[in-house]
Amino acid sequence: MIRSEILREIAPILRDQLVVCNIGLPSQELHMIDDNAKNFYMLGTMGLSSSIGLGLALAQDKTVISIDGDGSVLTNLGTLPTIANNVADNYILLIIDNGSYGSTGDQPTYAGKKTKLENVAKACGCENVVVCKDVDTAKTLQAAIDSKQMTIIVSKCDSGNIKLPVITMDPVVIRDRFMKAVAS
């Protein structure tokens, strides 16, 4: 499976949760598959999906899922110790690990070579780190939500992209409707 196929499969699960979605194609795909007010699309700032999601989870009680990529986590590796040391049991970091920088032309990441992000997360002190196959992402994500424990999921999938348009929504509109969904 490629990332967009995973997103399509987990969309019914994401729909009921607050989602912070990574820049580029992941946000564009989620926007196309199931645009709704509970999605916060990142239009810039590669690497900060996990940080924005953690801050949101620490600030309120609803479950927050940060959708990130292996390349973006590598950009902001300092996030993993911060997550490990500031446990929010309403927080799930879903790393869709396709071993490549999908939005920029599928250049290989180090996560697709020797580096195992699940091992990095564990070494940083993250306690619930789950590795799953692409086809098992939905049930792994649902189990993490049901566990009510902070969980890092590394979903291993194929690299590959679909063609789709950029998000043209105004960022303040995205943020405003998201904040209303958070507060509702």
Place this chain on the structure above:
Amino acid sequence: MSISSKIVDDFVANDVSFITTVPCKQLAGVIDEVEARPEIFHIPSNKEDEGMGLCAGAFMGGKRPAIIMQNTAIGVTINTLATLTQYYRMPLPMLISYRGELREPVACQVEMAVHTKALLNQMNIPTYHFHKESDADELDAILKYTFMCNKPVAILTDASFWGGYGDQ
């Protein structure tokens, strides 16, 4: 009352309850004070752009955030300030130690000091410079201004404000 206590009192009085910090020698007292206050969730970050991401999330979760960092961090946060904090129109008070100013013992700190105000100006970030202790009397108004206009706002605090570096 110490200047660190006064600063953190102003944060608390303005309902700032989520503060991320990256340490600087000049900021040690105020970071200790942030850590000590039960009204504030203190979350140290490993890099300042990460901290701004945490603050963005906390703001959307209903908390008023702030970041405490050194001016060298301006160099690593330009993209985040432009494409996250400013683009999505979020408030962010930035209490910044202004290294490389008068009384600075470390020459390399001057290299970023000479760019600090120019970069903030280029970013259209409202900037206040605390040089004397009484300058901090404006902090309350600066915080109100920040959350009124939903912008990142810089508060530069130099060595003279903090009373120098002591023995070096």
